[in-house]
Amino acid sequence: MQTRIEIPQPDDWHVHLRDDTMLAAVVGYTARRFRYAMVMPNLVPPVTSTSAARGYRSRILAHVPSDAPDFRPLMALYCSPAIDVEDLRSGVDEGTVAAVKYYPAGATTNSGDGGTSMLDFLWLFEALADLGVRLLVHAESTDPSIDIFDREVAFLETELVVVRDRIPELDITVEHVSTRRGVEFVTEHDRVAGTITPHHLTRDRSDLLAEGMRPDLYCKPVINSADDRSALVAVATAADPSFFLGTDSAPHPTTAKYGPRASAGVFNAAYGLEVVAEVFERAGALDRLAAFTSVNGRAVYGVPSPDHHLRLTRTTIDADVASTLTTASGEQVVLFGADEAARWTIESV
Numbered sequence: 001m002q003t004r005i006e007i008p009q010p011d012d013w014h015v016h017l018r019d020d021t022m023l024a025a026v027v028g029y030t031a032r033r034f035r036y037a038m039v040m041p042n043l044v045p046p047v048t049s050t051s052a053a054r055g056y057r058s059r060i061l062a063h064v065p066s067d068a069p070d071f072r073p074l075m076a077l078y079c080s081p082a083i084d085v086e087d088l089r090s091g092v093d094e095g096t097v098a099a100v101k102y103y104p105a106g107a108t109t110n111s112g113d114g115g116t117s118m119l120d121f122l123w124l125f126e127a128l129a130d131l132g133v134r135l136l137v138h139a140e141s142t143d144p145s146i147d148i149f150d151r152e153v154a155f156l157e158t159e160l161v162v163v164r165d166r167i168p169e170l171d172i173t174v175e176h177v178s179t180r181r182g183v184e185f186v187t188e189h190d191r192v193a194g195t196i197t198p199h200h201l202t203r204d205r206s207d208l209l210a211e212g213m214r215p216d217l218y219c220k221p222v223i224n225s226a227d228d229r230s231a232l233v234a235v236a237t238a239a240d241p242s243f244f245l246g247t248d249s250a251p252h253p254t255t256a257k258y259g260p261r262a263s264a265g266v267f268n269a270a271y272g273l274e275v276v277a278e279v280f281e282r283a284g285a286l287d288r289l290a291a292f293t294s295v296n297g298r299a300v301y302g303v304p305s306p307d308h309h310l311r312l313t314r315t316t317i318d319a320d321v322a323s324t325l326t327t328a329s330g331e332q333v334v335l336f337g338a339d340e341a342a343r344w345t346i347e348s349v
């Protein structure tokens with residue numbers, strides 16, 4: 001039996017596009033599929049000013065393929081003491097800066113310039129609330145005494161809740177929610193939304209660790225328990241307006257993945273939509289897929305709706321799909337979700 005559904009063109013509210021040869025290799029996957037993409041600023045050095053964001057956006061657009069003319073990268077600044085509030089204000093006014101992203105220092109890839117306490121940035125968060133600009137948060141404690149699987153909850157309950165209480169009018173997105181408690185935190189607070197990734201929706205820590213450790217599933221926040229995963233699936237497939245797709249697509253070459261210390265990140269720009277479609281199909285919730293991929297995020301970020309749709313068809317015969325890409329400098333990146341992608345075809349209508 002064939003399943004077919006049409007959805008408005010989706011958006012990716014959290015993506016790492018990198019720079020240089022990696023940018024050139026990956027941006028087409030995002031640009032051909034998604035209309036808007038919130039581009040993360042964790043380059044080296046990080047994107048902390050309007051001119052840096054403008055420059056990065058031009059480099060992205062220079063690499064967008066000609067068959068994806070409608071792609072709109074939205075730029076986030078990296079929360080750091082280097083941000084100047086007047087520069088931020090003018091970046092927002094001119095339409096260059098769409099959000100600010102907070103990283104706890106040391107929590108993940110290129111987070112070394114991040115914060116050691118959110119309370120150090122109340123001056124900036126107050127300016128964001130004033131401007132009506134969202135604060136995007138990598139919610140993960142870096143306290144080494146806290147178990148790695150408990151670090152999202154610890155961060156939410158000791159740091160983010162304080163910011164939220166001090167500045168209740170601040171709009172916040174908890175990025176890549178990975179736990180049941182994280183889902184509850186978003187649900188319990190007004191003005192707080194959450195992105196969810198394809199990998200946190202479909203894999204759990206047993207997939208990561210039980211049958212040979214899988215570097216390609218290693219990311220931050222780390223994929224958590226089966227119970228956490230089921231809470232994510234439940235809220236995503238319920239069309240809850242506070243939750244929407246952010247792939248957290250984060251390419252790393254195999255040379256950085258397969259070694260004594262795997263880099264954190266899953267590259268799922270290529271097949272993330274197929275992976276999510278499979279989740280909704282299995283949950284009997286395909287009629288709510290569009291809310292998660294195309295509607296809720298736009299309402300939260302206040303961007304206009306698209307004029308075209310994608311048709312997704314689930315086939316009974318698995319197709320052959322690529323499982324890696326190769327950059328111009330010869331590096332390979334593994335494409336997450338090839339099994340799911342083999343079952344779906346996606347076309348523009």
Ligand code: DOR
Pocket residue numbers: 016042108109110138218219220221248250251264265266
């Ligand atoms: O797994 C991750 N990879 N999590 C992040 O927060 C950053 C990302 C990256 O940039 O590689």
Ligand code: ZN
Pocket residue numbers: 014015016040248250
């Ligand atoms: Zn990320």
